[in-house]
Amino acid sequence: MASEQTTLTVQGPHGEREMRISSPSRVIWPEPGITKLDLARYITDVGDAFIAANGGRPVALQRYSGTIEGEMFFSKNPPKGAPEFIRSTPVVFPSARSHPMLILDEPAAAVWAVQMNTIVFHPWPSRADNTDNPDQLRIDLDPQPGTDFDDAVPAALALKEVLAEAGLECFIKTSGNRGLHVYAPVEPSREFLDVRHAVIAAARELERRMPGQVTTAWWKEERGQRVFVDFNQANRDRTIAGAYSPRPLAHAPVSCPITWDELERVEPKDFTILTVPDRLKTVGDPWADMHSKPGTIDTLLDWWERDLKSGLGELPFPPDYPKMPGEPPRVQPSRARRQD
Known part of the structure; x- marks a missing residue:
């Protein structure tokens, strides 16, 4: 029997791309019943703001084999089988070793990451052309x-x-x-x-x-x-979860940019995969001019x-870091007192 799959049309800087979504009806967030296809559609709906915040940077993918309650792992090297329009760049890790990391340049690349069972996107604070110096x-x-x-x-x-x-x-x-x-x-x-x-x-x-x-x-x-x-x-x-990235909690929340004027009256639980696309349409992206x-x-x-x-x-x-110059002992204070 052929496996269930569908395609999603994703707009981008190079026109439309038809992105395959396998197991589209697989439920990822059981409580609200949000499926893999729902997640891909969410990324498509917020695509421009998502890429503006997270694109052009090395990104680690937090991937799940089933629901948010299932097995989780991080992908730092680009997953195999990436489409030809998705690029990577070498980065240096604390171990001093260099490995390639995925770069998301358009919404279709993020949708492909969802196809690879990504839920949370973790972008670096530096860009692909200058990975050693955060911006x-x-x-x-x-x-x-x-x-x-x-x-x-x-x-x-x-x-x-x-x-x-x-x-x-x-x-x-x-x-x-x-x-x-x-x-x-x-x-x-x-x-x-x-x-x-x-x-x-x-x-x-x-x-x-x-x-x-x-x-x-x-x-x-x-x-x-x-x-x-x-x-x-x-x-x-x-890294921390990127702007507009979903989070693996029961109500499908999103790490959502807000304005400072909103801060004292917002309820974080209100920002979810189901609500944030409409929010973007009505109030816009508070981070649109961040790097101006x-x-x-x-x-x-x-x-x-x-x-x-x-x-x-x-x-x-x-x-997991090597011992750094001037660093105090890595010993829990209560344990250090017992040892003394």
Whole structure:
């Protein structure tokens, strides 16, 4: 028996492409009954905004073999069988090894990724023609247990002020879960470690202003009921769900760009695969002009140097990273005390 399949017509910069979708009726989100074809249609409907936000960058694919409750894996190398119009570019990973990564240049490429069972798209903060130098400073505001989205909102507003003082205009989106992602476009003239240090400097300044509400503590046992400013998302090969990317949660949410004026009244659960296409038609893309006026991280790096002189040094790196210069011991504080 022939396998079930259909085709989807996808508009793009080179005209229409007919994209094959196998198993179109396979349910991916059981609760709302959203299928693989529904997901492909969603990507088609938001295609221009999706590519504007995520295209032209190395992207990792978070793929699922069945529903969102099934087996998941990440594809960093381009999946086999990519159409000829989809390209890749070599990138250097923290191990110092180089591998090719997929680049999405048009909506049809993202639809093909859906055909390959991708749900979440994780773009790098750098572009394909300059992968070592990010053109986005990204800060992940992650509510810890005992806190929620409503706690992340005042932290985001205060962070906006901090970044403005550093000469940066910033943009915001929901994470698709409980948190918020703040982006600032920057000139791609500094490498990843510099950008990480800039993020740490901004995070520490935010923590000074809201010590009871936010934290830069890497170890969970030290965070308390505060919003964690996840500085390690600024590292090479560390990504967060892209703008307009679906998330593998029961109600099929989307990581959705919003305006700063909307922030204090939105409900993240309202941004889903079923609602975001109509939102784009009615309110437009809040990130459409993101890269029209990129800033620099020079002031933030001045703050980093200031903090170094006052005794605030490097912070821990992710556990799979090689040991980095100046990094404190990678030992959980409570365990270190027991060892002493």
